[in-house]
Amino acid sequence: MRILGIETSCDETAVALVEDGRLVAERLATQIDVHALFGGVVPEIASREHLRVLPRLFDELMADTGLAPADIDRVAVARGPGLLGSLLVGLSFAKGLSLATGAPLIGVNHLMAHLLAPGLEGELRFPALGLLVSGGHTHIYLMRSATDVELMGRTLDDAAGEAFDKVAKLLNIVYPGGRFIDMLASEGEPDTALFPRPYVDNDNLDFSFSGLKTAVANHVAAHPGLVLDEMAGGQGLAGVSGARRQELARVCASFNWSVAQTLKIKVERALKRTDGVRSLIVAGGVAANSAVRRTMAEVAGAAGVELTLPGLSLCTDNAAMIAYAGWLLARAGYGHDLGLEAVPRGRAIPEDWSVCGDKRAGEC
Known part of the structure; x- marks a missing residue:
């Protein structure tokens, strides 16, 4: 067919x-x-x-x-x-x-x-816990089959991908900026006390990244040297060096860490509330983020379920x-x-x- x-x-x-x-x-x-x-x-x-x-x-x-x-x-x-x-x-x-x-x-x-989408590359194992992380949505689903899906947690305001793009804009990085933040983050070590893990002090599975975005905005306002002189993408960022690049890398790594850890807390919570889950499916644009992929691998390993990630092109x-x-x-x-x-x-x-x-x- x-x-x-x-x-x-x-x-x-x-x-x-x-x-x-x-x-x-x-x-x-x-x-x-x-x-x-x-x-x-x-x-x-x-x-x-x-x-x-x-x-x-x-x-x-x-x-x-x-x-x-x-x-x-x-x-x-x-x-x-x-x-x-x-x-x-x-x-x-x-x-x-x-x-x-x-x-x-x-x-x-x-x-x-x-x-x-990962079914194009390998077998989908149901029942599964699905984490969708994109520019407009950060949702958790219980997937009993390809057509039997239950929403467990959802975006209340800013989704994770939206937060990446807004933080990139604060730093004068071109849209869409998530991949450039991830690139810079790979060069630094996260300061785990710099930014909060937003909306985790509760018992639900919903997401809100607006508070994290605001925390980054306040930090950038207090440190205007972080803002690039001209809007930059790959080539422009290649020209940023020295202490300025090191500090940008630290800020991006810290933001990356906060997003990934927030997802981890909610996914671990969801896994504890579901029985018989065979796999964790992570998809959407932010599923290409290296910190998210690494962290979800740790979550799946600790829970004893198979991690299913799409290739970057998917x-x-x-x-x-x-x-x-x-x-x-x-x-x-x-x-x-x-x-x-x-x-x-x-x-x-x-x-x-x-x-x-x-x-x-x-x-x-």
């Missing part, structure tokens, strides 16, 4: 083809350089860029695989959460393709796709994970009709699948 995946939830435009659970080909266009000028994603620009490049990416994917649109068995599309305008571009394209080819439509929860937004999640849903007989709606960030994604079997577009 060939599944086309379409991803346009934020600032990455991507298409991919998965056949029987295996990635065949993918195409991706990033908008990082465009939004870096503004220090974050501009929704209107993101939507227009998706509209501009999505048809081209699809044509290139078909050329790469030697297939025609009629060879696609299902069309899977990220329906949310995300930027509404961006989601609508992908959803409209998916509906048009579904209607033109007769391939049934499958709406995919972008968050669940992240957590299921941590960020991509269409391979959408196509794979769509394949899992299609294999279970689920799908949507052409009334499928986009769901913006802040609203829960309904599990409103229908049992479709082999019905064609519009019949589900």
Whole structure:
């Protein structure tokens, strides 16, 4: 069964083809350089860029695989959460393709796709505890199967990835700044007393990183020499040296440590509250962070469960994970009709699948 995946939830435009659970080909266009000028994603620009490049990416994917649109068995599309305008571009394209080819439509929860993405590289072992750490979400799930998932803890305000980007902006590091903070952190030792581990003095599994962001902002305000003279990325940071670089490395390492330890406390708490968990799945953009990966390996080892991490290319937004999640849903007989709606960030994604079997577009 060939599944086309379409991803346009934020600032990455991507298409991919998965056949029987295996990635065949993918195409991706990033908008990082465009939004870096503004220090974050501009929704209107993101939507227009998706509209501009999505048809081209699809044509290139078909050329790469030697297939025609009629060879696609299902069309899977990220329906949310995300930027509404961006989601609508992908959803409209998916509906048009579904209607033109007769391939049934499958709406995919972008968050669940992240957590299921490691299945493209190895076996997913259920029941699992899922930790999603991204720019917009830091959530903990109990995953009994690919389609039976329970939310245990969620983001109350700033997610971990959002905190990384805001701290980078405070230091005048280009967007998205998480990878540069991680790079600098690798050069220093964390001061474990410098920043707090936010929102851990409670008994719940929710997350709030706004306090940590504020603590870093106060420290930077008190030490203005930390702020780079010009906005810098990889090349600009290469020119920072001496005591200034050492102090930047210490601050970044300390921030990295606080985020990773906060995740550790909550995940350990969740593991103690669940029985029979076989694996810990960590996914999302921040799952590429070296301190997070190292710390979660320690947590999984201490709990005696298998750690499942996606490769770095599957941590960020991509269409391979959408196509794979769509394949899992299609294999279970689920799908949507052409009334499928986009769901913006802040609203829960309904599990409103229908049992479709082999019905064609519009019949589900």
